[in-house]
Amino acid sequence: MTTVAARTAACPAPAATPISHSRQSRPAARCSLRFPGAKSGAEHSLSAQLAAPLRQQSCAQARAAASRGAVTVVAMADSAKKVPILINGAPGKMGRAVAQAAISAGVPIVPFGLTGPGLPKERLTYNDDASLYVDVFPADERDAVLAEARKEHPDLIVVDYTLPAAVNSNAEWYIKNRVPFVMGTTGGDRAKLAADVEASKLWAVIAPQMGKQVVAFLAALESLAEQCPGAYAGYKLTVVESHQSTKVDTSGTAKEAVRCFQKLGVDYDVSKIEMVRDPSEQMARMGVPENYLNGHAFHTYHLDSPDNTVSFEFQHNVCGRSIYADGAIDAVLFLAQKIKEGDTSKTLFNMIDVLKAGNMR
Secondary structure, eight states: OEEEEEOOOOOOOOOOOOOEEEEOOSOOOTTOOOOTTOOTTOOOOHHHHHHHHHHHHHHHHHHHHHHTTOOOOTTSOHHHHTOOEEEETTTSHHHHHHHHHHHHHTOOBOSEEEEOTTOOOEEEEOSTTSOSEEEEEEGGGHHHHHHHHHHHOTTOEEEEOOOGGGHHHHHHHHHHHTOOEEEOOOOSOHHHHHHHHHHHTOOEEEOSOOOHHHHHHHHHHHHHHHHSTTTTTTOEEEEEEEEOTTOOSOOHHHHHHHHHHHHTTOOOOGGGOEEEOOHHHIIIIIOOOGGGTTSEEEEEEEEEOTTSSEEEEEEEEEESSHHHHHHHHHHHHHHHHHHHHTOTTOOEEOHHHHHHHOOOO
């Protein structure tokens, strides 16, 4: 039997993160735009909140990036690096990872973000002295939040890491308000998502997989499928993917890989992808380190020849979320540069486009 395998190294121990948050228990008045932490009895507009604090945060963010030894993108225009981001899904694990990646890259973060409808307002802090923070508002108030934000930051880009059920409605809101966005959220009606955004000519990067190196693997698989269609005809495919138990949908990366294998002649439907969500099985069977059970992506694609004398196995294992957050920031820088260039012949991009541009940090 011949076996070909591609495997990744063991995952390192997770780094400690300084992100903290405090929820506000008091009910929020709709569209009052009072920030949690504001002095009692004083209503503040978003524009007033953004002005001085953002200047303070810019200095704090620069110090944070310097202390982390951040690498800037020399080939990218300075104006692209200065475009601020507004994080939709800021309280989530990916939202927090994106914030840390932005700080390291020197990309400004608008000091407020969005979360799901009906959820409480809260303040997230990103450093020890709380000089870097985001005040989070529920989606019920997003129209007022965006209107005020644009008074100070008309060129902002939204980074979306929300929930599968919100994918299409969020995109419709971005289109309606003509706000460029980078979306790493999986799920939803992907065909409708792409069609709606492309028809609107709104600037956007949409990719269910933001990890640059994983995207490069998928690009190689796509290239193989295009150059050698049908090469694996008759082969039997098994796909197993393991993610944290809170991930409710099948991995978009696994689905994309299956699409490539189908072009290579493999008869396999995405409904057959095995989802592993039980922590004990993830450790025993998939080899997931216990300290990464709440944030990992382990994928195995196994091919057997019709007579079972030849097998191929492709595997990519990701611990943590930094690979996706770094890719999201690269997508922001890429999109800001495209907007600056002003060529509207193509406005909807994916991570392959970002990789081909070559301006990786």
